[in-house]
Amino acid sequence: MSEEGAGTQGIAAFFDVDGTLIPEPSLERRFFRAVRQSGAIPVGNYFLWAQEALRLLPRGIAATLHGNKRHWSGVRCDQVLQQMEAIIFFEEGMERTAWHARQGHRIVLVSGMPEALARMVAQAVECELEFRKIGSQVLVCATRMEVRDGRWTGRLLGEAMYGEEKFRAVKSIAQEQRIDLRGSHAYGNTLLDRAMLAAVGHVHVVNPGRDLAAVANQCDWEIWHWVVEKSMGQSLPLDETVMRGGESRA
Secondary structure, X not given: OOOHHHOOXXXXXEEOOEOOOEOOOOHHHHHHHHHHHOOOOOOHHHHHHHHHHHHHHHHOHHHHHHOOOHHHOOOEXXXXXXXXXXXXXXXXXXXXXXXXXXXXXXXXXXXXXXXXXXXXXXXXXXXXXXXXXXOOOEEEEEEOEEEEOOXXXXXXXXXXXXXXXXXXXXXXXXXXXXXXXXXXXXEEOOHHHHHHHHOOOEEEEEXXXXXXXXXXXXXXXXXXXXXXXXXXXXXXXXXXXXXXXXOOEO
């Protein structure tokens, strides 16, 4: 019997994506490179990004790097379907995801990338689980962006999903889904995941840098070293629901 079926609250496994389930460089960076090479990034977006970076700078470098999405201004959302390359997962990460799904745990992706990209990753994970004959819906908490006439405006709906915002997202999901955080798991690879990791009872640090490794050793968190990569082909049946799910118009 799964933990959820044993009369307790549900258990969840919260996964950061870039550097945790997917090797670096980040999926958003790879997507941006492909869209830029296609000529779909307006030149003025670089000025918009620099302008927004200056506005966010008083909040710290992390806000400048992770809270600035103005480079997507005017880009069509369906570019995700046209330009995104095959998704590469850590095989060990997929094994852990499958293990959690077999236990009946909820799988949740918590990522700072645009929500459309995160939903594509979620669908790839679901396809991999289905291939293993495991049925599981993957939930997504990612950075939500404003959409007008099928194009991103570069403005955020709410806060970018990093740092403390990941912690708040995990707490919100736990309340909505009746998740027992003390029995739940979280996986992350940078210090920006620290708040999310500390929110659960079972912490898993993946391929950490020196700073996070020091925190993990101090807190007695489990450390994983994932190196085996597995490519998921770009044959996913992504549709407009995936593209627009969770994103709102102004």
